[in-house]
Amino acid sequence: MIRRYFFLLLLLASSQSFAQHVIKGKITDAETGDPIPFASIILKGTTTGVNSDFEGNYNLEAKKLSDSITVSYLGYISASKALQNQPEQTVNFQLKPSDFEMEAFVFEAGENPAFEIIRQAVERKEYFDKRNLSSYESKNYTKIEIDVDHVSDDFSHRRSVQKITAILDSIKQLTNDEGQKILPVFFSETLSKFYYRNNPVLRKEVVEKSRITGVGITDGSTTSQITGSAFQEYNFYKNWLTIVEKDFVSPIADGWKAYYDYDLLDSVLVGADSCYVLQVYPRREQDLAFTGTIWINKETYALKQVDLAIPKEANLNFIERIKIQQELVPTEAGPLIPSKSRVQIKIGQITPKTAGLLAKFYTSADSIRTGEPKPTSFFNQAVTLELDYASGDDEFWKINRQDPLSEEELAVLQMVDTLKRIPIVRFFSEGLKFFGTGYLNVGKFEVGPWPGFFNYNDIEGVRLGMGARTSVKFSNKWELEGYGAYGFQDEEFKYTAKVKRILDRFHWTTLSLSTQKEIDQVGLEISNLQGNSVFLAASRFGTLRRPFLNTNYNFQFQREFFKGFLFTSNLHVRQFDPLFDFYFLEKDTREYESNFETTEVQASLRYGKDEIIIINDNARTSFGPSKWPIVQLSYAKGIKWLGGDIAYSKLDFYLYQRLNVGMLGVSRYELFAGKVFGEVPYPILNNHLGNETLFYTSAAFNTMNFNEFASDQYASLRYRHYFEGFLLNRIPVIKKLKWRAVANANILYGSVSDKNITNTPNVDPLGNHLETFGRLDPSKPYVELGYGVENIFKFFRIDFFHRITYLDNPGAKPFAVKISGQLIL
Template sequence: MKSIFLFLISFFCFLTISFAQLSIIGKVTDSETGDPIPFASVILKGSTLGTTTDFEGNYVLNSTTKADSIQVSYLGYVSQTKKIPTTPSPVINFQLIPSTFNLSEFVFESGENPAFAIIRKAVASKEKFDKRNLTAYESDNYTKIELDLDEVEGAFKERNQVKKVIAVMDSIKQLTNDEGKKILPMFFSETYSKFYFRTDPILKKEIIENSRLTGVGITDGTTVSQITGSAFQEYNFYRNWLTIVEKEFVSPITDGWKTFYDYDLMDSLMVGEDYCYMLKVYPLREQDLAFTGTIWIKKENYALKQIDLTIPKSANLNFIERIKIQQELVETEAGPLLPSKTRVLIKISKITENTVGLLAKFYNSQENFKINNPLPTSFYFQSIELKEDFDQGTEEFWQKVRPEPLSDQEIVSRQMVDTLSRIPIIRFYSEGIKFLGTGFLPVGKVDFGPWTGLFNYNDIEGLRLGGGLRTNLKFSNKYVFTGYLAYGFADQQVKYFISGTKILDRKRWTTIQINTQKEIDQVGLEIENLQLNSIFLAASRFGTLNKPYYSKYFRLITQREVFRGLNFTAGFTRKEFDPLFEFNYFNENTGVYQNRFDLAQINIGVRYGKDEIQIINDNYRVSLGPVKWPVFDFRFTQGLNNLGGDINYQKYTLSVYQKLNLGLIGVSRYELKSGFVRGTVPYPLLENHIGNETIFYTTVAFNLMNFNEFASDRFASLSYRHSFEGFGLNQIPLIKKLKWRAVANANVLWGSVSDKNLSNSSDLDGSGNPIPAFGRLDASTPYIELGYGIENIFKFFRVDAFHRITYLDNPGANSFGVKISAQIIL
């Protein structure tokens, strides 16, 4: 009986304690995007008991205090309170509505802001905690990306085709933002990879082990999988400047922090096992490319603990309404910090009321860190690589590697994307957009295009019609065949291009190609030199052509990436030059004048970009550009007076390109180019400096130089462009609202030509008399043009004014000119 009595007493006490202790769990999310809100404050109303949400927005609150409601608050969101149900272990979720943060809420007293002392110590300890001080690290990474059409409302929603799509979506489940506006998911991916970083030299490598993705218009996962990994989701706030959407943003703990930011000490609290200072940060000038939000700094050593920062709509950016970055950092045994979880949201606003916006959501988790064990430099040869047995993985695999299960909204989003990609009208529009963007329309194993070659009109060909095709990855991953046919109704000539390529090695990108072509080209405006500037190339090939000639050639080319960043090309070219204008050239070998010539050439090229990122796009390799270091490009041509060639000569060219991030004052880009020609050659083989007689601004030409105004056999040039990214104009009230940005240009050319090459070739006038074919640069007087202008006019347009400083006495020279261009920039 005594034992039973003690048991009953114990059981009664247990029940009393159980009923007295309240355990509440839940999740806090952004009502607009559905994303978790980490670090939010959760408290019981009328008490001091509370907690914060973890990185996934989850919270657990245990209390013996009697309370009837629970409140969640976080800076940048409207606080929300909910009643606590009487059920045991209630689950209470919150969806917070974003709000505008009002800086006037804070009033600073006289004396130094107490937050400054904390920031000063955090900046002083930067070197200790910067991950770049590790000799190396590696990790297992999980990356998740979702792209949604946002605010599918208004006139856009009422379009017949959109109604059909929404009807299909409503049969699954509606997704809406906080205002009840529909969201249509368009892309969803999960990627699991191994990431490697080495400091000396700085090298990165990511091996994509598995990637599962679905998206509207996505036909092949191997290409997209290379850019959905973690290599493009790296944010290190211990750097002074962070590159986000191709813009440079200043870190809240930059060395010159007091120049860019103000701070407020909001609280001191426990975050996990660490006691932290909670600081509000915001830019001194609202249009600066800077952050606003909250950072947590550990009291023990002034290391960053976690980050929740936003780039507001007021920043001088186009189309972007908000960028939000949340990050959680962990300390390694060596001291430096590594990000364990990062979440990024980019909200792109509607261009007009009749269009839609875009939500881009990125999540990256890193775990199983291994530090200070650098692998051989040869291991980092290819910066992004697909594992040999790469596949999409099973559902069991993804459940195992996900840090957190997919939310209900993410599951619905993935289902919607899969359904959308099968709707005929969606496939029609997505393929149409790809056709406009790439120029090619995929149909089975071939791609038809490019559309830019379908139609043209000029004084030689009259109306020109054409079309072409190329094989794709479905045809083969080793062989690529491409070609086109075109016909000019005025010259009644067929033009063509036929090419066959074999990919010998996809890892050390090695190819061999044979091609042949017959085409109309222009002296100084060759297609080969203008392919990267399609608008200027198209403008220069309409209307009256400049010194046109028929070019017929056969070419053999091979290339190989020798080691990371170093690419070698070699080849042989047999070319015929048949001018369509009166041309005169003295052939030293035959001792007679002739109006055409043939070339046999050996071509060698070396390109080196230390940190240039390359990805494989189906059967083509694409450069995503350098990160920091310059790119060097060397070209050598040896002309032969045998094997069908008429001219023995050598041509050497070296160019250097670099992008310079100059912080507060913007971004500069420069290109240095130098070269010389050895031997006596007709002037089409000299360096015919590219002029620009169109109204369009271009970076590949001297914008106030006329076509064929100068040619050189020795030359050096500098092209310098600077964008101030709003610097300066941000201080002018009216322009500040317009978000105009100042730009500056400088183009300088030194050159000379030998007497032999000057007199060797010429054009002929109507009577057959020789006339100079080009102007001669004085080696002591460079050609100089300086420009300035405004970009971001109505978000799309740019206007540049140029002043020509030298050679103003040349026939047709203009001392001043205005050029326009259209561009899509953030």
């Protein structure tokens, strides 16, 4: 019995000698409250330490305690805290960002050892790039938070802001470590299934559940399509990553040595993998490149983790910081999939009297599977919503979200719900939407557009107008639209009426019928300038160029047969009534005619291989292509036996593409070619768009006069290049201003057949001179070259254009200066 107790005491003493102390806690960013993954935690004066996980949590076990524990991470100020002599304790840290500047490293002999690691990682990219998978799918969870921060004193003392803060004082206030209040304005959570297939490259996200709360958010269907993981994809195995519409070079890009320097910092164990830890930083501080840390597997040279940021010195507007943290896991087939990604975008104060903005995005993926790809028809719509996507309550999200919300995030939800109900907030948010979209939401209807409320020109004098359309709250199958205006000088009433029926939202299929009576201008038709609002508005005020009263009826059918392939057909009847001196010779009788009617049947095919389309309420919205061009082919035929006065045919071809040309920047080009068959009045020809306004537009030839040239066969190339700071970043004084060089080249070939030249007389029946149209020499192109600077005071752009050919034309301007304004990052 004594021996048994003696053995028990010995066992207890032995276990006590091996007893461990456990210290756990969380490392967060003092400014944003977000976790800091991969931070180094070490007991002071020992070699005992661990790294925090992706959520910033750590758990350190030690046989013996020291007096304090220290946390450090690149880009942050290290911190230490005292420890208690306890077997288990919790110690949290809030680290403050530091203005980190990498010192120059000098290697006495041989190559930088980090270079060989990067070289091996680049050579093995094809084994680990997820784009090499034939297909994969995953279940994703995404959350987005947008906060107002860095509120200036002038901003916070405004009467309207004080009304808001007075109401919010009853709620737990969110602050950063410096005591500055953070005001959340948006929070969303999304559960979805993500699908990918290769050859062809297609992606699809099915949003199963989505919860959105935010200031100014009145309908969640559109927002739910863009808050999922489909728009939060960051693949560092690509040479270039597109973030906020800018292209940033990856640290393991093929041309890595031209953009980056590296330092081998350490060798650590991450999970079960031994990894190299490398610091990366741009060779030129203003290049669109990353700085931070990457972890590369010692055995396979695969990326394990990244923690990268865009430095403040990068040539970006308003953005103080972009930070991307990512954790990657291998699939069964070998290539890597990001299992967790966190992105922070911090936008500074536009003026000292305003506030800043902080956007935080988090995505996690699990249940990753590879296998047989889905059929291409499955990917017809890039983002779809389940019928009950908005039905999840608090309990559902508590059970189903992959990662629990922190106390701060729960407070964010409560604050946003309260904030969006404050009357003055609703007033300002609705006002901002009204200004941006042109329409004011009133129940199931939208009133607008506001640019059409007032106008003044030499034909109508003062013009007043008003319009309205139904919203998706009225119906997701029917859309009604109407607009009316009255000119007090011409005493004419103008109108637009339209009804659209949506037959199929998956294979986007619609029928629409519309009628319109409106004043238009030859070569400046409203239908061709809808995407150039400033230029359109400038051309509609003052003196109108060759105006005519356009009365038309249009019946349209549209269907997307498979992803990216859109078919559109129209039956279009138009009455042309000139409000200027115009005549043409009727084909058969050769009598003078001044007005005409056309009945036109049109069909067009449009294909965008990787174009991202979402259904925005009752309309399709394109986010543009990422790599491949958009191609469109159109054919139209004017038919006399359906009531038209003129028989003709039109064939048009259009090609658009965005090109990433590496360190040189980004290019965009548009190729347009066509031909008009038959004898027609010149308003039916292609009246090439000139620009006599002060404002720059990419849709026009900026040194060409209005109505200077028309063609019945034509081909044009518009090339625009954005250097993104490539040239001006190297000039010491200019680079501080963050100006960016731009360049343009516009070329046009065209001609007019003899029958369409003789069709338009130079004099009217009374012998008075008539303005007709100019013609291009088929062997001599119209050429203009331009160069300029954008991002002046972060808003203005100025372009200088030189007209190279046709300098002898009456009124030709060999040189033109155009200005424009744009909010770009």
